[in-house]
Amino acid sequence: MATERMLTPARLAEIFAARPRDCHKGMFGTVGLFGGCVAYSGAAKLANLACAALRAGCGIARLAVPESIVAGVLPYLLESTLCPMPIGADGALRYDAGAAEDFTRGLRAVGVGMGWDTGRCDDAYRAYLTYLFAQAGLSLLVDAGGITALSRDLRLLSDARASVLLTPHPGEFSRLTGLPVERVTAEPVPLAEAFAAEYGCTILLKGHQTVVTDGHETYTVDRGGAGMATAGSGDVLSGILTGLLGYLPLTPETVAAGATLAGIAGEIAEGRGTDITMIASDTVAALPDAVRRVRAEGQ
Numbered sequence: 001m002a003t004e005r006m007l008t009p010a011r012l013a014e015i016f017a018a019r020p021r022d023c024h025k026g027m028f029g030t031v032g033l034f035g036g037c038v039a040y041s042g043a044a045k046l047a048n049l050a051c052a053a054l055r056a057g058c059g060i061a062r063l064a065v066p067e068s069i070v071a072g073v074l075p076y077l078l079e080s081t082l083c084p085m086p087i088g089a090d091g092a093l094r095y096d097a098g099a100a101e102d103f104t105r106g107l108r109a110v111g112v113g114m115g116w117d118t119g120r121c122d123d124a125y126r127a128y129l130t131y132l133f134a135q136a137g138l139s140l141l142v143d144a145g146g147i148t149a150l151s152r153d154l155r156l157l158s159d160a161r162a163s164v165l166l167t168p169h170p171g172e173f174s175r176l177t178g179l180p181v182e183r184v185t186a187e188p189v190p191l192a193e194a195f196a197a198e199y200g201c202t203i204l205l206k207g208h209q210t211v212v213t214d215g216h217e218t219y220t221v222d223r224g225g226a227g228m229a230t231a232g233s234g235d236v237l238s239g240i241l242t243g244l245l246g247y248l249p250l251t252p253e254t255v256a257a258g259a260t261l262a263g264i265a266g267e268i269a270e271g272r273g274t275d276i277t278m279i280a281s282d283t284v285a286a287l288p289d290a291v292r293r294v295r296a297e298g299q
Helices: 009-015 043-055 067-076 097-104 122-133 145-151 170-177 181-186 188-199 233-244 252-272 280-285 287-297
Strands: 030-034 060-066 081-085 109-112 139-142 163-166 202-205 210-213 217-221
Touching (some): 043 067, 043 287, 060 067, 081 097, 109 122, 139 233, 145 170, 170 188, 181 188, 233 252, 252 280, 252 287
Parallel strands (some): 030 060, 139 163
8 A cells, every 4th residue: 555645835835945046047957749630739838838837947848749730839938938839741750760760859847738638640640659658767747648558558558668657537547547537536546556557657647636646655735726717738748747747756756746847837827816817827827826825834
């Protein structure tokens, strides 16, 4: 049975402590975010993803999207760099080993799968996942369409050399395990622990109470609010977590800290607006105040 731990305010404040004045961006890692497709370009959402990673404290964020949607995404990017990925004649993503190598060069962490249209580019997705899973020393977050693609061949996870974090909602976890969603929502902790232990990965299972576990240590996170039930909130969380993994190790504690920070930012954003009017970018905008609150509560 996994050991259940609490992330105290003091420890959370330590994780997000003030940085020395003589620091530089190279100290906090370069991260990559790989997502989007023709059907789900979500230009603003992809930009939110990259912005969330930078707001979480990484030094540099590199956003990879299919060449077919570069023109739509580019106007939304300010601080992030853009990496166009090869496409076929139909505009859909195609696998290219050189492009995969160029994208991942110098990266400490990658978040992949957000905005992937599984069913259209499955061969390309599987090929890129195979490449990413094989990268020793890489912290790899897999979300959304990446989880759906992975669920079709869990051997990729069994053979992984990268350190892997999966961030499914109950429906996606159902695809990974073959279990009914009703059982997933009824038994989130033991099921997440069992899966993480079997496949040697870390799981963040989303829900009213988020579960984070590697099968040995388990954290639960209950921060956030109803306003976060809006399109793009999962992308923002993936961005925050990928950003943290640019300079922190992939452990249940790090992931729980990221989920807690996202939840606190969501609470602040909801307080500024309402649970009805809130959108995902409001959570990104509230991250500075969330860090301030974490530091204050940990004193």
